[in-house]
Amino acid sequence: MAPAESFPKIYKLEDRVIIVEKDRFIKRELAKHEFFRRPNGQVIYPYWMRERIQNEADAIAFVAANTSIPMPKHRLYENGGLLHLETLRVPGILLDDVDTATMPAAIEAVTRQMEENILPQLRKLRRHSIGSVDTSLPMVPPIRIYRRDRRSWERVTSPPSEDPPFVFCHNDLSNRNILIDPETLILLASLTGSWRDITQLCEQVARRDLALFGLEPKDLRNCLDG
Known part of the structure; x- marks a missing residue:
């Protein structure tokens, strides 16, 4: 018999701490x-x-309130002057952890659910500017850009007279961010997102990201430290 899994598990990254408990995940500063x-x-x-x-936190709340896309229950709080985001664990497994034999069927099932349910709902969430749901937050480009250039990024907007061109999308909708039921292969939860040009759903490359700001890779300042 395999030993019981021990909790909490604590992982320190360069920009946050992740705490995995038996029934919840916590991210903090x-x-x-x-x-x-x-x-x-x-x-x-x-x-x-x-x-x-x-x-x-804002993205989870927004998607939960405006779509039927399954999102984890969460709460945002401060402790010791540090901001914490707690999400309850969903009783499923990451798509990334599906066994090799089941993976093709799981990917097919998730892809079908994405195309028929998830993406159409996200594409209906439109507005005239990119960035966070909370427009008081700074414009944060994808990490592949801001890790190399810490300028104050422009919040790109479109003319109010046009139809809103920017849709809400998940910038890392990968196997590690998709939870499924291992028996039914039903998608149980997905995590976070922001407002971006829809092309980033298909082509996540720095050149395309930068073009949105009228820049090229050579324009990055390569200042990795604050």
């Missing part, structure tokens, strides 16, 4: 003493650490 350091002692300052956690 790093405390200053937890910041990563390079071998030369230079501190790696997390960028938009609090704002990104706030954005995730």
Whole structure:
């Protein structure tokens, strides 16, 4: 018999701490003493650490309120001056963890649910600007861009006279962010997102991302540390 899984499990990333408990996940800001350091002692300052956690909470709440897409129950709170996002664990498995024999059928089932239910609902959520549901938050481009350039990014908008061109999308809708029922292969939950040009659903490349801001890869400032 396999040993019982022990909790909590704690993972420290360069911009947040993730705590996995038996019935919930918690993401929180790093405390200053937890910041990563390079071998030369230079501190790696997390960028938009609090704002990104706030954005995730806003996105979950928005999708839950405006669609029938399954989203995890969550709460946002502060503890010790650090912002925490807690989501209840859904009784399913990550698509990434499906066994090899079942994976083709699971991918086919999830793809069908995405095309018939999830994506059509997201495409109906339109507005005239990109960025977070909460427009008071800064414009945060994909991590592949902002890790290389920490400028204040423009919130790209379209003329009010036009139909809203920007749709709500998930910028990392991968196997690791999709929970399914291992028996029925029904999609149980998906996690987070933001307002972006719909082409990013199909082509997640820095050149296309930058074109939205009228920039090219050569324009990035390559300033990795704050």
